[in-house]
Amino acid sequence: MIGRNPFVLAGQEWKEKRSQITPAFSNNRLRACxxxxxxxxxxxxxxxxxxxxxxxxxxxxxxEICARYTTDVVSSCVFNADAQSFTKENSEIRAMGKKFVEALSSFGLVQFLLTSLFPGIQKLLKMRIMDKKSEDFFINLMLQAVKLRESSKIQRDDYLSFLIELRKKKSISDIEMAAHGVTFFSDGFETSSIGISHILYELAGSKNSQQKLRKEINEMIIDENGKIVYENMLENEYLNQVFYEALRLHQPLGIYNRECTEAINLDCGNGKVFKIEKGMGINIPIHCFHRDPENYTNPNEFIPERFDPENGGIKAFQDRGVLAPFGDGQRICLGKRFAQIQVKAAIVDIIRNFELSINEKTQRPLTIEPNHLLNVKVGGLWINVKPLK
Ligand code: HEM
Known part of the structure; x- marks a missing residue:
């Protein structure tokens, strides 16, 4: 998203960069995090x-608390740095992250609309969401992390080592390497924290789902030493259903965009045809597919069981193109698997340790902040917590 971000590239140039960075999200590297x-x-x-x-x-x-968690996770995994969001009142990394998110609520929205209407404009005008000061801060952080890793004897098969290798092979420059790290941070912490907060909110509002999930967690995901079993967490059916159902209702990014590369006549039904010209910008309002009663019965209700395997499971909805909180196709979210790890781990640990309920301070029915690019709710999501023995 930032000015030097490698992912703002389009066409062939982008394809090469994306394929270069994709192995960073391999199962082994994610496991190492x-x-x-x-x-x-x-x-x-x-x-x-x-x-x-x-x-x-x-x-x-x-x-707020979920953003502190994801800030610390992403900083630790990418910059090898402890952001101290829970322990330090004015954590510098958290403050920079906050600043970045604030930019998404003003200029970011205008930029998103402009780039979706005129896809070439971002590159042409060298538009940036992150201001120069924050960008320099993160780039320095990244360069410091690399220096520290290179001078230490730590051998870890993680994202940082992947970027260092890539630079050694001279496939990318110093700045590109730093930009990849900054992209990981900026794309990774806010989307995931919005995801976690809505999943916890829906569980707080549904006693049955919360109890059912807690039972699954204690019986299937936690081992006899009280530790999360990584594979069981990722494979647990009910946790996955809860995850997708909450993201269906509250996908962090409600619209994504594409540029048409080949003119087509789109059949809109009832004999209507809409011609999409080459070069036209297209907005895909995935949140509409997610709440359409033709796709989901009682579409505004949180019902993880709608994804039960006997109903075809999550895949049946994904295959029909009506469930895509991570986007779809060639530009599907690159951090999808990393997101699942950091989001599911938080859900598992909170639900096994606390009983949640919605606090009346939450403004219901929930409404989306109109001037924010991401799915942020007016007045915030407030919960009561009761520690479990
Ligand atoms: C719950 C969490 C997340 C959600 C819901 C989410 C959602 C999305 C969506 C909808 C897109 C656009 C996809 C499309 O156009 O088809 C996207 C793109 C992207 N996401 Fe995520 N994301 C999440 C977490 C993450 C994380 C943790 C990272 C990084 C570690 C990440 C990195 C990216 C990148 C780099 C792109 C651009 C891919 C490209 O244009 O080729 N995301 N994400």
């Missing part, structure tokens, strides 16, 4: 327990 995620989880649950101890009646705002 998990101990870092677990470390942050410990701080996350400790923070919630402490807040509850301070004032047992005070509600918690989900978006």
């Amino acid at each position: 998990f101990p870092l995620v677990e470390e942050v989880l410990t701080r996350f649950t400790k923070y919630i327990k402490n807040e509850h101890e301070k004032d047992k009646k005070a509600p918690l705002e989900l978006r």
Whole structure:
């Protein structure tokens, strides 16, 4: 998303960059990140327990605490740095992340609309969402992380080592390497924290789903030493259903865009045909597909069981193109698997440690902030927590 971001490239140039960076998200590398995620989880649950101890009646705002969690996870996995979002009042990395998100609520929205109408404009005008100061901050952080890794004896098959290797092979420059890291941070922390906060919110509002999931977690995901079994977490059917059902209702990015590369006549039914010209910008409003009663019965309700395997499971809806919180096709979210790890791990740890309910401070029915690019709710998502023994 930023000015020097390699992912804003289009066409062949973009295709090459994307294929170059895709192995960074291989199963082995993602697995290697998990101990870092677990470390942050410990701080996350400790923070919630402490807040509850301070004032047992005070509600918690989900978006803020989830953003602290994802900031710490992504910083740790990409920059090898502890962002200290839970322990330091003015964490520098968290402050920079906040600044970046604020930009998405003003200029970012205008930029999104402009680039979807005129796909070439971003490159032409060298548009950036992240301001120069924040961009320099993250690029320096990335370069420092590389220096530290190279001078230490730490051997870890993670994202950072992948970028260092890529630079050694001279496939990318210093700045490109840093830009990849910054992209990972900017695309990875806010989308996931919005995802986690809505999943927890829906569980807080559905006692049955919450209890059912807690049972699954305790019986199928946690081992006898109280640790999360990584493979079981990723493969658990009910957790996946909860994950997709909440993201169906509240996909962090409601619209994605494409540029038409070949003119086509689109059959709109009832004899109507719409011609899409080559070069035309297309907005795909996935949130409309997600809430269409033709696709889902009771589309506004949170019903993870609609994805039960006997109904065809999640795949049946994905195959029909009506479930795509991560986008679809050649430009599907590159961080989808990483997102599943950091989001599911947080859900598992919170649900096994706390009972959640919705606090009346939440403005219901929920409404989306009209001037924000991402799916952020007016007034925030407030919950009550009760620690479980
Ligand atoms: C719940 C969390 C997330 C959601 C819902 C999400 C959703 C999306 C969506 C809808 C797109 C556009 C896809 C399309 O146009 O077809 C996208 C693109 C992208 N996402 Fe994610 N994302 C999430 C987390 C992440 C994470 C954690 C990372 C990085 C670690 C990431 C990196 C990217 C990148 C790099 C792209 C651009 C891909 C390209 O244009 O080729 N995302 N994401």
